[in-house]
Every structure is written in structure tokens, then in C-alpha cells.
Amino acid sequence: MTSGDLATAEELLLLRQSTRENLSARRATLPNDVGPSGWETEWDRLTAQDLWSAIEPPEGSLCSAAVVAEELGRALFAGPGPDAMAAAFLLSNLVDEVDLADTFTGPAAVAIGGDISITPTGTGNGRLDPSVAVGRNTTLFVVTRSHQIFRVPSNAASFDQAPSLDVSRCTGTPRLDETPLTVVQSSPSQVAELALAARTLLYCADTLGCVDYVLERTVDYAKQRSAFGVPIGKYQAVAHRLVDHAIVATQMRILLDAAITAFDTRAGDLDRRRAAAETFFAGRSADVISDCVQLTGAIGFTWEFGHHFYLRRVVDNAALGRGSRRPARQLAELCPW
Numbered sequence: 001m002t003s004g005d006l007a008t009a010e011e012l013l014l015l016r017q018s019t020r021e022n023l024s025a026r027r028a029t030l031p032n033d034v035g036p037s038g039w040e041t042e043w044d045r046l047t048a049q050d051l052w053s054a055i056e057p058p059e060g061s062l063c064s065a066a067v068v069a070e071e072l073g074r075a076l077f078a079g080p081g082p083d084a085m086a087a088a089f090l091l092s093n094l095v096d097e098v099d100l101a102d103t104f105t106g107p108a109a110v111a112i113g114g115d116i117s118i119t120p121t122g123t124g125n126g127r128l129d130p131s132v133a134v135g136r137n138t139t140l141f142v143v144t145r146s147h148q149i150f151r152v153p154s155n156a157a158s159f160d161q162a163p164s165l166d167v168s169r170c171t172g173t174p175r176l177d178e179t180p181l182t183v184v185q186s187s188p189s190q191v192a193e194l195a196l197a198a199r200t201l202l203y204c205a206d207t208l209g210c211v212d213y214v215l216e217r218t219v220d221y222a223k224q225r226s227a228f229g230v231p232i233g234k235y236q237a238v239a240h241r242l243v244d245h246a247i248v249a250t251q252m253r254i255l256l257d258a259a260i261t262a263f264d265t266r267a268g269d270l271d272r273r274r275a276a277a278e279t280f281f282a283g284r285s286a287d288v289i290s291d292c293v294q295l296t297g298a299i300g301f302t303w304e305f306g307h308h309f310y311l312r313r314v315v316d317n318a319a320l321g322r323g324s325r326r327p328a329r330q331l332a333e334l335c336p337w
Helices: 009-028 040-048 062-074 081-093 190-224 236-264 270-295 297-301 307-320 325-334
Strands: 108-118 123-129 139-143 149-152 158-161 171-180 182-185
Touching (some): 062 190, 081 108, 081 190, 108 190, 270 307
Parallel strands (some): 108 139
16 A cells, blocks of 8 residues: 555555455355354455455555455455454554553454443443444444443453344344443544444445445346347346446445545545435445346346345345434435535
8 A cells, every 4th residue: 555645546456356366265155055154264364464454544544444345245254344444443543542452362343332331430231232243252342422432352242143134144232241341532532433434334335345246247147148039138128227226336336435535534524425325325225236136037036146145235234334314314414405
């Protein structure tokens, strides 16, 4: 990466190619064959390439991390990618205040303090919000409503399995039961809000990777599958729908790129651009993939073809972010309508 500056287009292309190559082995198996925790090998390989730190300054950025997140979505990576990168951003911005590097034995995640109480002695009780993608020895960073930051040691929190359609990964709702907490940042800080923004935008990037992959496969299918001696992609009923979906995918990328740029430059309209991206992604991604299932005909409904895995994942991504209503309400409040 170019030190002190955003990554160039060539650097991002190399990052994408490297990440995709490392994740290519997952294409040979279905998620249910591997299981939601069958990601440790890929995790270690990506760690060796420093991809989980793609967001860390000075050379990293959310732009670079989003490229990694897109590829995680395309490969249906089962580990807590967006959560881990958001936690890496949080740590990199608090490194002068606290050194926690020697406390990690597994991935980290960022969660918003939900219905919890924190005692004067530093223990927490209650359930956190939202659910997070988890793995072995997950360390949590809890951001309270007042933007204070606490660390929950690995294996100290309990995880209730979160209801989900997605079978490609394991998600859980963290629960604190007299759990000891370590204060990371006691005063309100912009870092906390930025970490949460990074987390939701990286889940959007994961969704975009899913949409792009399914659309590419559907276009290839339409070129190969023939009806009455003609590829079905030649028929307007198919071609026009694919064009509409390609336009939606382009709109998704434009909205996400605008939000990422606002994040990396700390622009004043970050909240509005983040809310716009989240609202559009939550409303349109599932529609595009659902119609791609229809366009691939009978095979599109089969378990082996796999489109449904991506449909499940984009629905889950919206839930792991802020849902659809919360960003929509924020967008309405921030826009002068």
C-alpha cells in the first residue's frame, strides 16, 4: 500500500486477486459440507498475509478492508471477517492508551451495548446487540450507547445461538453474566462510532460480493442454457431483468464507495452516506439474488447450485448490521426532506 495515502487502483486489484486466490478452495465444497466453523485454515492463511489488518493505518484503510470483505462474501467465508477488521480498527486507534496484543488467542469482534448494566466494580450483565459472527476464543469489544468501550476477555461471555437463515457461519448473541470487563476507553470518543460504522459498511461489502458472484453465475448460465435452440440470455424477458440487476449492483457499489470514501476522509456527511448505503443494500440485495434464483430455472432451486446460500447470507448481513429500519430512520432525519 501507499504509506499515508489511500490505496491505488492497482494495489486494490492485487489485494483482491490475492484474497480470492486464498479463498478459492472453498468453492469446491458447499457450506453445509464444511460446517460454519470450518474456516480456521483460511483464517490462519489470511492472517499470515496481514489481510485482517487491511484497515489499520497508516497504510490500511476501509477501502482496502472492503475489498477483502467482498471476497469473503463471494467465498461464503464462515469466520467473523467484518467484525475482526472493525476490531482491528478500534485497536489501532487505541494503541497508545492500552496494549492488548498479548491477550488474544482468537478473533475479535465489536458489539453494541444493548440491554446491559455495568456495575461500579467493572462487571457486566445483560444481552448485547447486535449478534456477531463468532469463532473459538472470540474477544469482544463492547461499545456502550454513550460510546464508552469495554473489553470482554475471550471465552468470558456466553453466546446464545442467534436465529438465522444463514448456514454458512455461526452467529451468536453475546450475553454477560457477572462478566469482568476491562475499560478500554472511558470517555466518549469518535473512535467508537467510527468502529461501528466500519463494521456495518464491511457487512455491506460482504453483501456486494454475494450479489456480484450470483449475478456473474446467472449471466454465465443464461449464455449457456438454451431453449428452442437459442441461449435464454437472448430473450428479452431474461436479458432485461439481468440488465436491471446489473444496474442495481452498480448502484450498490457507488453508494458503498461514497460511504467508504467519507469514512477514510472523515467527511462530515459520513452518517448520511452510511445510512443511504445500508438502507439500499437491505432493501435490494435479497431481491436481486431471489430473481437470479428464478432466472436459473429449476437448477437454481437445487441445494447443490448454491444460490440460496447467498440469499441467506445477505439477509443475515442486514441483521448483523443495523437492520433495515434503523438506518432508514436515520437517513430520513439527516436528509432535509
